[in-house]
Amino acid sequence: MWLDEGWIEEDWVHRLQSPNQDARPMGTVVDTLVVHCISLPERGRDPALITDLFLNRLDCHAHVSFGELIGLHVSSHFLIDRDGSITQFVSCEKRAWHAGISAAMDRSNFNHFSIGVELLGDIYTPFEQAQYASLRRLALELQARYPLRYAMAHSEIAPTRKTDPGPFFDWKGLRKSNTYELQIDGL
Known part of the structure; x- marks a missing residue:
């Protein structure tokens, strides 16, 4: 179930509103999932x-690597924790600030027409099965509401x-092999 404002109203999604968002350009069709x-x-x-970080309250002095985050304002629509729990930070009707300078498939500014999903993890470690199940x-929930065509x-x-x-x-189960086309099965 959805709230009219683009928030998922289900007990499996926790909601916290990030200030790092704004309106999508008028008439934008949301057709891409960015992972x-x-x-x-x-x-x-x-x-x-x-x-x-997404709520602009990260103590940038708590770790030496956080210094580069001073003044950074970012968000994603969703965060999936290692245990599979999901938090929504931005309404899907709004533009989250997750993609930055971006271009592919003769399109640019992916924040305009995409939904951003962050997985807690890094590029050095496999993701958890619980994360794939939640993704x-x-x-599927997003595809029922938006004409999602691509996963990138x-x-x-x-x-x-x-x-x-x-x-x-592992892209298998999220998009067709060797394409960006969304195909959800067996994630």
């Missing part, structure tokens, strides 16, 4: 730090800047 991974610090597994459930890696839309979700992410 990311995130960890703070690198290889970290504490979802509270990601939550703090599948989420993708952050690295595919920003190849000079990003490497996530990395080589350990």
Whole structure:
């Protein structure tokens, strides 16, 4: 079930609103799912730090690597924890700030027409089966509401800047082989 404002109203999705969002351009069709991974610090597994980052309350002096995050305002529509729990930070009707400078398939500014999903993890470690199960459930829910056609890696839309979700992410079950076309089965 959905709230009219683009929030999933189900007990399997926790909701926290990030201030790092704005309106999508008028008439935008949301047709792409962008898959990311995130960890703070690198290889970290504490979802509270990601939550703090998305809510602009991360103590950037708590770890030496956080210094580069000072003044950064980012968000994603969803975060999937290692145990499969899902938090929604931005309404799917709004533009989350997850893709940055991005271009692929003769399109740019992927924040405009995509839904961003962050998986807690890194490019060095396989993801958990619980994360794949939650991603599948989420993708099916999103596909029932939006005309999603594509599933892309952050690295595919920003190849000079990003490497996530990395080589350990298993695309089988999320998109057709050798394409960006969304195909949800058996994630």
